[in-house]
Structure formats: structure tokens, C-alpha cells
Amino acid sequence: MPELKLAIDAMGGDNGPSVVIEALINSLKQDTTTQFVVVGDEAILSSLFSQFELSDHPQVTLVHAEQVVEMTDKPGATMRQKPQSSMRVALDMHAHGEVDGVVSGGNTGALMAQAYFILKPIPGVLRPALMAALPNMTGGRSYLLDLGANPSCDSETLFQFGVMGSVAARVLESDKNVSVALLNMGEEELKGNDEVRNAAQLLGQSEHVNYIGFIEGNHLFSGRADVIVCDGFVGNIALKSCEGLATLIIDELKASLTSHWLYSWFFKFLQKRTKKSWQRLKPDHYNGASLIGLRGVVVKSHGSANATAFESAISHAIKEASHRLPEKIQDRVESVLLEQH
Amino acid sequence: MPELKLAIDAMGGDNGPSVVIEALINSLKQDTTTQFVVVGDEAILSSLFSQFELSDHPQVTLVHAEQVVEMTDKPGATMRQKPQSSMRVALDMHAHGEVDGVVSGGNTGALMAQAYFILKPIPGVLRPALMAALPNMTGGRSYLLDLGANPSCDSETLFQFGVMGSVAARVLESDKNVSVALLNMGEEELKGNDEVRNAAQLLGQSEHVNYIGFIEGNHLFSGRADVIVCDGFVGNIALKSCEGLATLIIDELKASLTSHWLYSWFFKFLQKRTKKSWQRLKPDHYNGASLIGLRGVVVKSHGSANATAFESAISHAIKEASHRLPEKIQDRVESVLLEQH
Numbered sequence A, B: 001m002p003e004l005k006l007a008i009d010a011m012g013g014d015n016g017p018s019v020v021i022e023a024l025i026n027s028l029k030q031d032t033t034t035q036f037v038v039v040g041d042e043a044i045l046s047s048l049f050s051q052f053e054l055s056d057h058p059q060v061t062l063v064h065a066e067q068v069v070e071m072t073d074k075p076g077a078t079m080r081q082k083p084q085s086s087m088r089v090a091l092d093m094h095a096h097g098e099v100d101g102v103v104s105g106g107n108t109g110a111l112m113a114q115a116y117f118i119l120k121p122i123p124g125v126l127r128p129a130l131m132a133a134l135p136n137m138t139g140g141r142s143y144l145l146d147l148g149a150n151p152s153c154d155s156e157t158l159f160q161f162g163v164m165g166s167v168a169a170r171v172l173e174s175d176k177n178v179s180v181a182l183l184n185m186g187e188e189e190l191k192g193n194d195e196v197r198n199a200a201q202l203l204g205q206s207e208h209v210n211y212i213g214f215i216e217g218n219h220l221f222s223g224r225a226d227v228i229v230c231d232g233f234v235g236n237i238a239l240k241s242c243e244g245l246a247t248l249i250i251d252e253l254k255a256s257l258t259s260h261w262l263y264s265w266f267f268k269f270l271q272k273r274t275k276k277s278w279q280r281l282k283p284d285h286y287n288g289a290s291l292i293g294l295r296g297v298v299v300k301s302h303g304s305a306n307a308t309a310f311e312s313a314i315s316h317a318i319k320e321a322s323h324r325l326p327e328k329i330q331d332r333v334e335s336v337l338l339e340q341h
Helices: A016-030 A042-051 A075-081 A086-095 A108-119 A155-172 A194-205 A232-257 A261-273 A275-279 A307-322 A325-340 B017-030 B042-051 B075-081 B086-095 B108-119 B155-172 B194-205 B232-257 B261-273 B275-279 B307-322 B325-340
Strands: A005-009 A035-040 A060-064 A101-104 A129-135 A141-145 A180-183 A211-215 A227-229 A289-292 A298-300 B005-009 B035-040 B060-064 B101-104 B129-135 B141-145 B180-183 B211-215 B227-229 B289-292 B298-300
Touching (some): A005 A086, A005 A307, A016 A035, A016 A042, A016 A307, A042 A060, A075 A108, A086 A101, A086 A108, A101 A307, A129 A155, A129 A232, A141 A155, A141 A232, A155 A289, A180 A194, A180 A232, A194 A211, A232 B232, A289 A325, A298 A307, B005 B086, B005 B307, B017 B035, B017 B042, B017 B307, B035 B042, B035 B086, B042 B060, B075 B086, B075 B108, B086 B101, B086 B108, B101 B307, B108 B289, B129 B155, B129 B232, B141 B155, B141 B232, B155 B180, B155 B194, B155 B289, B155 B307, B155 B325, B180 B194, B180 B232, B194 B211, B289 B325, B298 B307
Parallel strands (some): A005 A035, A005 A101, A035 A060, A101 A298, A141 A227, B005 B101, B035 B060, B101 B298, B180 B211, B180 B227
Antiparallel strands (some): A129 A141, A129 A289, A289 A298, B129 B289
16 A cells, blocks of 8 residues: 555644644654645744654655634635635645645634535535544444534435445444434434435435434434434534533532532542543544545544644544545445435 | 412323322422312322322312323324323313413323414414523523424524523523523524524514524533524434433443442542532423413423422423413514514
8 A cells, every 4th residue: 555645734723733743743653654744834833843853754744835724714715815725735735636635623614615625525425524423332432424514404415424424434443334323303203304304214225324213312422323414503513512511510520529628639539530431531532523525535623622632633534544435435425326326 | 369270290201190299299398379280090199199198188189080191102193092181181271271380291292282282372473392491500590492392493483482482581580681592503693504594683683582692502501591592403402412421421420430449439429529519400400391382381391200300390380370471472472573563
């Protein structure tokens, strides 16, 4: 297999390029073959490269980009307004075949819009989708899509998300035979809206998906399904609501445990003792949402990711690129289209 | 004010009539004026009444109903198939003006369908909605609607949910000047789908709602808004996803803390010490989803509610009935319709 090459947008994310460089250094400790192209402001990056002795590293190169897509930029306008942004330069390199994938922690809307126009969807794919892993109670991961790339989806699009999601989850979960479910407000056939009911029909009829039916929100973390499909509006709100609840619980726990030195001591004890088990639930380990359905590998890191989290996004991209995920999705989509016609 | 009278469906809920009777006994300790009509199987209830010395209680009467709506019954069919169910008898009494409200822990779909046909919507109301309280980080409550009565909603319906929700939350929160937000996948004006964007226009223009804009899922528990509006599909999935996450967190905490006798001891210690603060978050205290927009007061208790939780649903219904919530919603809806035309 030829050497893998990954472009990293070093300027995206709230924590600046130093976090990205720290993540890269960690990745380099595990991975001695992948080539990393770090894209961003040359002055800033050169200085970080010297500081961390990356300047002559055989796996690392620097590509200058003079603009940065800010979190506040309007996604649709960044193509025209910032043709020299680090995000754009990384995606252009991917479109020209110079790299096998892109990782960015920048503006999600801009990344989705630019990736769509620069890389283009896989033939036959109606809409690309954003997919991320969630921890589940079996100790494994479930994959949820769409997380916000498509606010409204017709049944055919939801069906395709099931198809693409099962191919992607299989690659990320080492060839596991993944099950697919539709997120709905009940498990009975008649529940929900027309879109999910019709998508259920399509998924149930297809030979290319291991479809197990509707699941409700309380099974998002139960491990009942490996891939959970919904439209981007629902997926975004489900995930962010959970984020809100987690914040509430942690705040409440901290407040009640730090109100007295004794509790505070217990809290520290607790943190140590439960570290291993909580480690598994930490968002860092689930960082990296894959934009699937495009002719390329694009992984979005959370804007506020730390080095561990960004490293996880990098490893997602390496997995997808080394397994040639876009080609696998294309093959499956072609089979599905043949099945339908 | 004339004496308040409440019908309680004693046969709904997974835990049987004894939980309902226990809740009633607790309510009677706080409330010495409300009349409670307990509806259900006479043989079972008479025996419970004797056991708990309720037979001659001046505030309690028993009304026999020979059928029970089961959790597995098809909601739409229960009207025809079980005309003598405890749920139906309680709702009929309300429709005939014999009681001022109904509390039931029975089949949600059946309760919504029967309440709709028996009590009818308030004139001008497009769709009734299911609304429940959530704890928030300010120590107060936020109200979320719709929770599943309406899988899809147009913008006018979402707008009305904002209007009705703000009247209801004000009654339940002792005349607080409540703020209303729309749940969306972003806070910017252009985010989301046509329904929420158009509903935002309507809410923004109305003098009858203190509309504060879009909020994302992570603000469900932050207390930023008092009333949070979404369609029933999104509300149901957001709430159940949070339920799923809470289960995951609690399981993980328990597993990691009970793996050794020492941690197990710590866990018990912890439970005691944090009781006060967790008490506030316990679902019991938020039990009781109000079906608003009907010509009557209907409160749905969770099927698995214990006595404390069912008591909370009873107290919701008393508050709504004593404040004449349906009339207040009707007045507000009329003003809104005048404003629009």
C-alpha cells in the first residue's frame, strides 16, 4: 500500500495551532508511516515546528495558507471571501489527489460547505452526512448520523444514511457486522412522521443493510444498534441536549461534593478511583465527526478539542483513508441503486 | 372559590392502584379542601380504601369503572373498545363538569386521543401539546413542549405552543414573567428548517409572548429560557436521549463504585451526603406532563411513577385547575387571534 498522506488544518479550532501540533506529536509516536501536511500560517507554524523539533521530521511538511476561516464567518461566503484559507488549501490538496484525507477543527458549516463544493458528493449520494461515535452501555460505540449537515431529510436520504453509516461504522469498528436503526418517537411501525416510516420500508427491504427497526432516544446509549439514523435537526438536538444534561449533572455533583473539605476530599478520591471507567465516556475519545458521502475523507474535530481529542480525530481520518472509505461507500451505493432499479 | 374536584384514574400506570392510593393519602395530608374522585375497579379500590381508612374520608369518593386501558392497547381503538375504562369514565366526568381535572398514569397515546375527542380543543387552538418541567442549572424549572403529541408541526402550531406554554408555565411558576425560546440546531436566524424559522417570525412579532430567540439543545437545562418549544418528534427524542444518557452515567458510576467494598461504602456515603442536591434533579419531582390546549385539565403521570411522583402529578393538576388554566389559555389565544387579524 502506498504511504498515506493527511492534510491537517492547523488554524481551525478555538485553541489555536499549538493544540494541533501537540496532537500531531502524539500521533507521530504511534504512527511511523503516515505523512502529515500541516496547513496554516507559516510564521506561526515554523516557530512551533522549531520549538517541538518537527522542522526536519521525515513525516511532516508545512504548507503555507495566509487566511483563516473564523468561527464567526458565514459558511457560504468563505469560499469566495477566503480562497487562501488553511481549510480551503487542505481541501484543495485533497481534491487534487495530493493527500488522502483532511482533518479540521474549524467552522463546521464552512467545512461542510467547502468540502461539498470542492470534493463533490459520491455519484448517487443525495446528501453527505456528519457522523460521530457515542459510548454505549455494552462498552462499545454506536454511531449517530446525521448530526446537522441536513436539517430536513426525505426518506430516501435517511435510507442512504443507513447504507453509508453501516459501511463507515464497519470500517471504524474493524469489520464488525453492524446493525442499523432509525431514531423515532416509538418502536411501533406507525410511530413518527412519513419520512421515518418510509425510510423504514426502504431499509427493511434492502439486502445491503442489517436493519433492526426503530429505536427511541433512550437507546442512544444502550448499544442496541451500532448505527442510528435521523435527520440533522434531530441528531443535533439529541446530541446537544445530552451535552446539556451532562453539564448539569457534573455541576451538581461538583457543587454538592465541594461544599465541605471532607466532601471535596472524597471527590478527589472518587475521581481517581473511577478514572478508568469514566475515561471510556470522556468526549475526547469520541472526538472526530466524519463527513461521509463525499469523494474524500474529511474529519471534523470539535472546536474546543484538546490535544488528546484532536489526536482521536486524526486517527479516525487515518482509519477511513487507509480503508478507502469513500470507495467502499461508492461500491455499496452503486449496489443499492442497482437493487432499486 | 367553589371547592375543587379532581378525578384520578386509579388503574393506569405500571405499579397498580396501590401506588395511586398512597399518593392520594400524601396529597390529603397537604390539602384539606380538594375533593378526589378515585375511578377504577370497585372491588380492588374498596379493599384499598378499607385498608387505608379512606372509606369514610370526607374528601374522597369512589366511582366504579369496569374496564382498564392497557399499555399495549392501540390508542385510537380504546374509545370504541373500552367505553367503560377508568380513563374514559374520568374524562367523561370532566367533560360533564363533574370534576375540574383528570390525572392518569395510563397509556399516553390513549389518554391524548381520548382527551382530544372527549374534552375537545380550546376554540382557535390548532393542536393540544404535551408539556413537562425539567430541572435547570439556576435551581428552577424550564418547561419543554411538545413531547410527542404532534410528530410534525407547522410554524403556526409551534407559535401557538409558545403562547400556550407561556400561559401554562406562568400558572405553574406562580406568575413569573416567563421567557419563551424555540429549540433549534443553532442560534443564528438562518439556522434550522422553515417551520422553526417562520415560527420565530411569528413569536418575535407577538406582543403576547416574551420571545427570546433560538436556543440549542445544550441549553435545555441551562435555564436560559423558561419555556422551550419544539415539535413532538424532536421533544420526545431530546427528552428520551437525556434519559438514556442519565442511565448510562448512573450505571457507570454504580459499577465503578461497587466493584470493591470500600468504594461501595463510599457510594452509600455519597448518596447520603448529596441527597439534598440530587433530590432536586430526581424525576419524581418533575412527574406530571400537562396536556394543554384542551377545554379541561389533563395531567399525565409517568407509567412507572412511584407514590411521590404521582403526588407531584396530582399537585400539577390542582394548580392548573385552581388557576383555571384552560380559560387563561383561551383568553390569550383569543387575544393572539385578534392581534393577527
